[in-house]
Amino acid sequence: MATLELSGIRKSFGAVEVIHGMDLQVKDGELIVFVGPSGCGKSTMLRMIAGLEKVTAGEISIAGKRVDHLPPAHRGIAMVFQSYALYPHKNVRGNLGFALKHAGVPQKEIDQRVNTAAEILELDPLMDRKPKELSGGQRQRVAIGRAIVREPDVFLFDEPLSNLDAALRVHMRVEILKLHQRLGSTMVYVTHDQVEAMTLADRIVVFRDGQVEQVGTPLELYRDPVNTFVAGFIGSPAMNFLQADGNGHSVQLAGAQVCESNAAAGKLQLGIRPEHLTLNEDGPLKGRVSVFEHLGGESFVHLVLPDEQTLIAKLDGEYSFVPGEKCTLAIKPAHCHLFDMQGQKLGDKVRAIDAA
Numbered sequence: 001m002a003t004l005e006l007s008g009i010r011k012s013f014g015a016v017e018v019i020h021g022m023d024l025q026v027k028d029g030e031l032i033v034f035v036g037p038s039g040c041g042k043s044t045m046l047r048m049i050a051g052l053e054k055v056t057a058g059e060i061s062i063a064g065k066r067v068d069h070l071p072p073a074h075r076g077i078a079m080v081f082q083s084y085a086l087y088p089h090k091n092v093r094g095n096l097g098f099a100l101k102h103a104g105v106p107q108k109e110i111d112q113r114v115n116t117a118a119e120i121l122e123l124d125p126l127m128d129r130k131p132k133e134l135s136g137g138q139r140q141r142v143a144i145g146r147a148i149v150r151e152p153d154v155f156l157f158d159e160p161l162s163n164l165d166a167a168l169r170v171h172m173r174v175e176i177l178k179l180h181q182r183l184g185s186t187m188v189y190v191t192h193d194q195v196e197a198m199t200l201a202d203r204i205v206v207f208r209d210g211q212v213e214q215v216g217t218p219l220e221l222y223r224d225p226v227n228t229f230v231a232g233f234i235g236s237p238a239m240n241f242l243q244a245d246g247n248g249h250s251v252q253l254a255g256a257q258v259c260e261s262n263a264a265a266g267k268l269q270l271g272i273r274p275e276h277l278t279l280n281e282d283g284p285l286k287g288r289v290s291v292f293e294h295l296g297g298e299s300f301v302h303l304v305l306p307d308e309q310t311l312i313a314k315l316d317g318e319y320s321f322v323p324g325e326k327c328t329l330a331i332k333p334a335h336c337h338l339f340d341m342q343g344q345k346l347g348d349k350v351r352a353i354d355a356a
Contacts, residue, residue: 036207271337283330
């Protein structure tokens with residue numbers, strides 16, 4: 001079983017602690033994604049799993065065996081880096097087989113593994129080309145193939161798509177997802193791109209400042225974020241956060257009652273995702289359009305409310321507005337979130353105004 005277990009992991013650089021104690025169990029065959037803003041500790045955590053950084057405290061186990069004291073070559077891992085790191089003087093076949101040849105694997109087995117990886121990644125027509133003759137996407141496939149031939153217990157990906165253009169990133173996301181489905185291997189994938197995380201992950205680990213904010217499936221994090229950080233990080237465009245007032249039985253925003261709730265009286269934050277706002281002349285959110293973005297099949301309306309708070313609504317592409325035009329929106333109470341002023345989620349559910 002190629003499981004991965006992290007127990008009480010801490011990492012310090014001198015007096016600065018960058019990982020503040022992490023516990024995580026990755027199941028056999030699971031694709032788990034570490035996500036968070038730059039500097040949050042996700043890549044440092046991956047490098048500790050790989051053996052490229054020493055663990056200050058805690059234990060790392062792979063396939064039931066403790067490995068944090070072992071060098072990278074003896075951990076049963078293969079890592080795909082942000083940079084392709086291909087040997088420029090070797091062709092694709094040479095790059096794929098180099099690590100195996102260096103490890104003393106018999107040539108017959110090297111050929112078999114290289115041919116299998118080439119078939120999986122559709123590299124057969126490229127085997128005699130040098131890296132300079134390949135596109136960015138092709139180079140990244142070779143880098144992934146170099147990991148596949150090692151037949152590791154765990155694959156590690158460190159932002160492998162960040163150097164690709166937008167269209168190629170979409171294509172390679174799909175290719176990595178297909179690869180995982182085909183191999184059924186345990187994979188840990190690091191990215192700062194929440195779209196990649198939502199697309200690829202069986203589960204997502206959200207990092208902030210060296211701590212884990214929340215772990216769950218993409219839909220769990222989307223539907224039930226524990227705080228405003230997770231809520232704002234997962235979803236595109238980001239969730240709207242509006243200062244509202246609770247009076248113990250309802251929530252008011254910009255002078256209008258928007259939903260029922262038993263939230264305590266006082267200031268709170270109402271979280272509404274752009275896709276959960278709809279055009280409705282009888283809606284409680286009335287304002288003026290500041291910016292309108294038309295993207296073809298969908299459009300984004302930036303609205304300024306009477307109290308000068310702003311929000312974004314995601315609408316069908318058939319709509320059109322001009323700056324300064326009046327716009328009225330309704331919310332879907334079942335999809336709203338309530339947070340206290342420190343950003344922690346309030347447990348009470350919101351209900352429609354006319355709820356019994």
